[in-house]
Amino acid sequence: MSEPASALGVARAEGYVAVAELPPQGMISVRGDLSEEGVAQALADASGAALPGVRGITHAGETSLAWMSPDEAMLFCGYDEAEELAQALREALTGAHALVANVSDARASFELTGARVREVIAKLAPVDMERFALGEIRRTRLAQIPAAFWMPEEGRLTLICFRSVARYAFDLLAKAAETGAEVYAR
Amino acid sequence: MLLLTCPYCGVAAEETELAPGGEAHLARVGPEGTDDAFHAYLFEKENPRGVHFERWRHAMGCGKWFHAARCTVTLEVFGTYPAQTTEPPEHIRAAISAKRPGWTWRDLA
Ligand SMILES: [Zn+2]
Numbered sequence: 001m002s003e004p005a006s007a008l009g010v011a012r013a014e015g016y017v018a019v020a021e022l023p024p025q026g027m028i029s030v031r032g033d034l035s036e037e038g039v040a041q042a043l044a045d046a047s048g049a050a051l052p053g054v055r056g057i058t059h060a061g062e063t064s065l066a067w068m069s070p071d072e073a074m075l076f077c078g079y080d081e082a083e084e085l086a087q088a089l090r091e092a093l094t095g096a097h098a099l100v101a102n103v104s105d106a107r108a109s110f111e112l113t114g115a116r117v118r119e120v121i122a123k124l125a126p127v128d129m130e131r132f133a134l135g136e137i138r139r140t141r142l143a144q145i146p147a148a149f150w151m152p153e154e155g156r157l158t159l160i161c162f163r164s165v166a167r168y169a170f171d172l173l174a175k176a177a178e179t180g181a182e183v184y185a186r
Numbered sequence: 187m188l189l190l191t192c193p194y195c196g197v198a199a200e201e202t203e204l205a206p207g208g209e210a211h212l213a214r215v216g217p218e219g220t221d222d223a224f225h226a227y228l229f230e231k232e233n234p235r236g237v238h239f240e241r242w243r244h245a246m247g248c249g250k251w252f253h254a255a256r257c258t259v260t261l262e263v264f265g266t267y268p269a270q271t272t273e274p275p276e277h278i279r280a281a282i283s284a285k286r287p288g289w290t291w292r293d294l295a
Contacts, residue, residue, distance in 0.1 A: 140197075
């Protein structure tokens, strides 16, 4: 089988916040009514994480489970585990009105690190970053493209977007995070 | 700037995160309808100065369609509510009545 490659060859930019493209990540999209017991249980079992509430993201080791809409969840895992995990989910959801898709190759992921990650995102998305909470996932607009992000901890932010717009997202983030582009004086 | 709170994900979404979907609560006229009724369904939309009901989609967010009641003059938002309804719920009508006594919209009041 061919080697999986990230969209930009794990590009990296050092500014007042560092922007790094992450190597290929496992992502499984699950559509189904999350308020249904069977769907919720299958997701919790597969991920090992607690079912997140509205706009929440929960973690269990390397696996994360995100609330994307009332009938959509996203499971993040190692790239190599995705296919097996998706198959297990499909089996667990047999009979339920649900759909499972391994979308790992459809997305690009970035990690931003630095004390001022909130400021960099605030330049690009219509989100009140001062009040953005850890444990929250936000689907929004990053300039002209759809994106989603969460903060695993203060000073670190993970962002995903469609792979087809990875270059746009990276250039945008790198420009906003460039040294000298700080908004507030420290 | 228009901020509408998505009833599905709870985000107070700024207008650029949303896609407009035109007038709310239209009853579709099917093949059995008259030409006049079909014409009215397609083209005769409300364009009020004041209270209005619209469809919006949280396009850059959770992706869901929802309804909004707002004032086209002041951009004041009376409330948002889920798409799974054919008319504005009572609490939305009450909120409008509190701010705009005597309001009318199509055959609603
Ligand atoms: Zn929403």
